[in-house]
Amino acid sequence: xxxxxxPEFTVxxxxxxxxxxxxxxxxxxxxxxxxxxxxxxxxxxxxxCVACQRCSVLCPTNALVIRENQYTYRPNANWTREYIxxxxxxAETGGVLLTGMGCDKPHKIYWDHILINASQVTNPSIDPLxxxxxxxxxxxxxPDQLEMVDGKLVLPDYPNVEISTPIMFxxxxxxxxxxxSFRCLARAAFEYGTMFxxxxxxxxxxxxxxxxxxxxxxxxxxxxxxxxxFNDAAVVEIKIGQGAKxxxxxxxxxxxxxxxxxxxxxxxxxxxxxxxxxxxxxxxxEDLHMLIHAIKEAVDYQKPVSVKISAVHNAPAIASGMVRAxxxxxxxDGLRGGTGAAPKILRxxxxxxxxxxxxxxxxxxxxxxxxxxxxxxxxxxxxxxxxIFKAIALGADAVYIGTPALMALGCTVCQKCYTGKCAxxxxxxxxxxxxxxxxxxxxxxxxxxxxxxxxxxxxxLGCGGINSIESLRGNRLQLRGIGLESWELxxxxxxxxxx
Amino acid sequence: xxDLSKVNNPYNDEKVISQCSxxxxxxxxxxxxxxxxxxxxxxxMHDRGNGLGGGFAIYGCYPDRSEDYCLQIMFNxxxxxxxxxxxxxxxxxxxxxxxxxxxxxxxxxxxxxxxxYFVQPKLEELHEIIxxxxxxxxxxxxxxxxxxxxxxxxxxxxxxxxxxxxxPEEIAEYFGLEHYQGYIWTAHGRxxxxxxxxxGGAHPFSLLDWTVVHNGEISSYGANRRFLEMxxxxxxxxxxxxxxxxxxxxxxxxxxxxxxVVMDIFSPPVWxxxxxxxxxxxxxxxxxxxxxxxxxxxxxxAIIVAHHGEMVAHTDRIRLRPMVAGIRGDMVYASSEESAxxxxxxxxxxxxxxxxxxxxxxxxxxxxxxxxVKGGRELDKGEKAEEFPTC
Ligand code: SF4
Ligand code: SF4
Numbered sequence: 001x002x003x004x005x006x007p008e009f010t011v012x013x014x015x016x017x018x019x020x021x022x023x024x025x026x027x028x029x030x031x032x033x034x035x036x037x038x039x040x041x042x043x044x045x046x047x048x049c050v051a052c053q054r055c056s057v058l059c060p061t062n063a064l065v066i067r068e069n070q071y072t073y074r075p076n077a078n079w080t081r082e083y084i085x086x087x088x089x090x091a092e093t094g095g096v097l098l099t100g101m102g103c104d105k106p107h108k109i110y111w112d113h114i115l116i117n118a119s120q121v122t123n124p125s126i127d128p129l130x131x132x133x134x135x136x137x138x139x140x141x142x143p144d145q146l147e148m149v150d151g152k153l154v155l156p157d158y159p160n161v162e163i164s165t166p167i168m169f170x171x172x173x174x175x176x177x178x179x180x181s182f183r184c185l186a187r188a189a190f191e192y193g194t195m196f197x198x199x200x201x202x203x204x205x206x207x208x209x210x211x212x213x214x215x216x217x218x219x220x221x222x223x224x225x226x227x228x229x230f231n232d233a234a235v236v237e238i239k240i241g242q243g244a245k246x247x248x249x250x251x252x253x254x255x256x257x258x259x260x261x262x263x264x265x266x267x268x269x270x271x272x273x274x275x276x277x278x279x280x281x282x283x284x285x286e287d288l289h290m291l292i293h294a295i296k297e298a299v300d301y302q303k304p305v306s307v308k309i310s311a312v313h314n315a316p317a318i319a320s321g322m323v324r325a326x327x328x329x330x331x332x333d334g335l336r337g338g339t340g341a342a343p344k345i346l347r348x349x350x351x352x353x354x355x356x357x358x359x360x361x362x363x364x365x366x367x368x369x370x371x372x373x374x375x376x377x378x379x380x381x382x383x384x385x386x387x388i389f390k391a392i393a394l395g396a397d398a399v400y401i402g403t404p405a406l407m408a409l410g411c412t413v414c415q416k417c418y419t420g421k422c423a424x425x426x427x428x429x430x431x432x433x434x435x436x437x438x439x440x441x442x443x444x445x446x447x448x449x450x451x452x453x454x455x456x457x458x459x460x461l462g463c464g465g466i467n468s469i470e471s472l473r474g475n476r477l478q479l480r481g482i483g484l485e486s487w488e489l490x491x492x493x494x495x496x497x498x499x
Numbered sequence: 500x501x502d503l504s505k506v507n508n509p510y511n512d513e514k515v516i517s518q519c520s521x522x523x524x525x526x527x528x529x530x531x532x533x534x535x536x537x538x539x540x541x542x543x544m545h546d547r548g549n550g551l552g553g554g555f556a557i558y559g560c561y562p563d564r565s566e567d568y569c570l571q572i573m574f575n576x577x578x579x580x581x582x583x584x585x586x587x588x589x590x591x592x593x594x595x596x597x598x599x600x601x602x603x604x605x606x607x608x609x610x611x612x613x614x615x616y617f618v619q620p621k622l623e624e625l626h627e628i629i630x631x632x633x634x635x636x637x638x639x640x641x642x643x644x645x646x647x648x649x650x651x652x653x654x655x656x657x658x659x660x661x662x663x664x665x666x667p668e669e670i671a672e673y674f675g676l677e678h679y680q681g682y683i684w685t686a687h688g689r690x691x692x693x694x695x696x697x698x699g700g701a702h703p704f705s706l707l708d709w710t711v712v713h714n715g716e717i718s719s720y721g722a723n724r725r726f727l728e729m730x731x732x733x734x735x736x737x738x739x740x741x742x743x744x745x746x747x748x749x750x751x752x753x754x755x756x757x758x759x760v761v762m763d764i765f766s767p768p769v770w771x772x773x774x775x776x777x778x779x780x781x782x783x784x785x786x787x788x789x790x791x792x793x794x795x796x797x798x799x800x801a802i803i804v805a806h807h808g809e810m811v812a813h814t815d816r817i818r819l820r821p822m823v824a825g826i827r828g829d830m831v832y833a834s835s836e837e838s839a840x841x842x843x844x845x846x847x848x849x850x851x852x853x854x855x856x857x858x859x860x861x862x863x864x865x866x867x868x869x870x871x872v873k874g875g876r877e878l879d880k881g882e883k884a885e886e887f888p889t890c
Contacts, residue, residue, distance in 0.1 A: 142790050467816075471719030
């Protein structure tokens with residue numbers, strides 16, 4: 001049957017400039033370009049184009065412009081082009097629509113409605129180039145108090161990990177991303193003194209040397225777990241949920257399970273790797289309590305245990321339960337958090353923005369007097385250093401970044417990760433594509449990003465007259481809202497600008 | 500679960516910005532002396548205040564009733580006093596009560612009534628294991644937060660806080676402080692940048708026998724306050740100095756940490772310095788910063804903290820507010836300006852500007868020859884140059 005879909009993008013190629021070198025044809029993994037040798041011209045299948053921009057960036061003569069298709073259905077505020085297209089695709093296939101990356105809907109982005117304070121007159125601002133400016137952060141449980149016995153401090157025995165900047169790389173498994181991308185994250189985190197997260201795809205042996213910068217995940221599929229896996233890492237994270245797809249598991253198709261992935265995940269080559277929606281040994285908070293303590297036993301109480309959930313409506317109560325169940329770090333992943341593959345309907349409609357979840361959880365834990373029992377890490381929707389600064393002022397200890405890290409490796413957020421054809425070589429296992437991520441350059445770019453954002457956070461701290469990140473944490477006085485309703489200001493615990 | 504928003508302003512924005520003069524003097528042999536010297540000294544720094552707040556703390560001023568807690572309370576109205584007295588009778592044995600004598604002067608306008616009550620808390624009815632100090636603290640918070648128009652200036656034994664709206668020398672005249680005797684005195688002249696002066700907002704801030712006078716603006720206020728709220732402190736005094744007082748109470752009294760440790764928590768060395776320390780010192784500072792990081796005081800400040808037996812002068816770690824220390828015989832001085840010290844003690848054995856973040860601690864001498872002034876922790880290599888004589 002004839003498809004009634006319009007191409008989403010058009011390929012404008014300037015015939016004047018094109019030299020028929022066929023670079024675009026080789027670079028495009030979505031099969032947009034062909035070469036008509038008889039007439040010596042390039043031909044296009046525009047309906048395949050995803051606007052990943054690989055071709056236009058690599059075209060040696062700048063002959064290509066990829067743009068949104070100007071042809072559209074009759075404008076309709078209710079039946080937007082997206083809804084019409086989605087419906088038609090489903091009518092043609094009868095399936096659940098998949099997508100990649102985080103929610104792209106225009107839900108309110110609270111970061112953009114928060115402004116930051118600066119010191120004037122009564123309080124000197126501090127120049128980070130001349131004065132010490134501290135970003136070092138420790139994650140893990142903190143004691144309620146310290147004691148002196150015979151003039152000596154009794155040292156707390158809760159394990160903590162140190163990061164040089166409050167920015168870590170969020171969970172992205174080897175399998176979901178390519179080996180080169182995975183190893184760039186590991187190395188950059190190690191060299192910069194922060195953490196990366198293995199996700200639920202195991203942890204290749206040759207990368208264990210980065211152990212002190214590694215957070216390993218224990219997710220519902222339990223891939224790649226053994227005692228060494230826990231003990232070689234710095235932190236063990238139990239993954240309950242993910243912001244892009246709360247309440248949904250994962251599925252790595254068998255064709256991607258190569259020999260190396262099969263060894264890493266500890267499953268047969270070519271078999272599907274399915275992570276169930278829930279952990280089948282966690283149906284309640286007391287089950288979580290038992291798993292946390294089973295892991296703590298396995299690591300002899302020497303490593304913090306983290307628990308990650310997606311930001312949902314009753315996150316504050318759940319977070320409180322998690323802390324009381326023994327989580328040393330809790331991670332909240334917001335509505336806009338990324339994914340390799342998720343049902344589109346879920347990604348765009350389930351969960352709440354991380355800003356609101358973070359403020360609510362921090363307030364709740366403080367009201368209960370247990371905020372220092374666990375560190376609070378947030379992810380899902382961080383786009384720049386100001387977002388991080390605001391997150392910490394709202395109450396976070398640190399953030400995870402996923403999408404921004406992939407962008408540093410080349411990703412252009414085309415949302416086609418679930419196809420396994422990432423033209424930038426990131427979310428694919430095709431050796432022809434994966435070699436597009438250069439491990440040296442990728443590592444350097446990631447370190448550059450960490451450095452640039454850290455420097456900016458220092459500038460922001462200095463302008464507020466603060467020289468240490470712990471004095472910003474939960475210091476909501478440094479923030480003001482703009483363009484927010486009173487319930488939103490109240491939920492964020494901040495005043496409006498000018499108040 | 501307690502709902503803090505019911506008792507605490509959830510936006511934390513009660514911080515009032517102010518700049519100030521501070522002065523402290525202590526006899527390390529516990530000899531009592533009158534308020535004359537400190538009044539002269541703080542008056543000499545008149546221009547550092549703007550007449551919207553002045554105050555004094557005196558230790559050793561009630562030797563005859565030294566076993567009783569002395570609650571010095573200000574009342575906006577007669578009704579607030581009557582209500583408060585009902586409350587006091589309910590929860591305390593009142594051994595003596597009187598209005599604090601005053602000497603009205605032109606400068607002091609519309610003063611509230613200030614009374615003092617020498618009391619013992621009633622412990623009989625409490626079905627819990629709790630110290631007397633904790634009970635008194637709890638009652639003080641109740642008065643400050645729930646009884647309209649009543650504010651407790653101080654609540655320690657054998658000490659008192661006298662403060663109000665005016666220049667410090669005017670407040671001293673009003674309360675006749677030259678007639679009081681004490682072995683530690685601290686004083687404060689205030690320059691708030693808001694127009695409205697409020698008697699309760701003047702320094703010193705006090706809880707039990709701890710007092711704080713403060714010159715500075717705390718940029719970590721929101722973080723400090725939200726941490727203290729977890730430990731049941733209710734911030735009601737509309738100023739950031741209050742968090743210093745409560746932090747001292749939490750750390751020194753409730754957690755039993757020596758005052759030098761408390762000062763290390765307020766202004767710890769930077770991590771890079773800690774990395775260079777020996778293992779013992781390193782784990783000490785790591786533990787302090789990790790546990791009490793939210794009580795690091797950021798932004799410019801100079802404070803004088805006192806309680807019975809100890810007076811501590813301290814600044815932020817990059818010393819953004821002035822502090823001078825001086826010693827003459829058994830007397831130890833701390834001041835925003837050296838001139839104020841010189842005025843009352845022209846000859847000094849030693850006078851110096853302490854290194855930022857390193858406390859100067861004056862202690863009562865209980866054995867002869869004991870070192871009475873501690874200059875804080877050892878300096879980092881290369882840091883020495885920062886401490887220099889003033890003239
Ligand atoms: S890459 Fe550019 S120049 Fe080469 S064939 Fe494609 S459009 Fe033409
Ligand atoms: S990782 Fe690749 S496929 Fe996924 S959004 Fe980025 S560029 Fe597109």
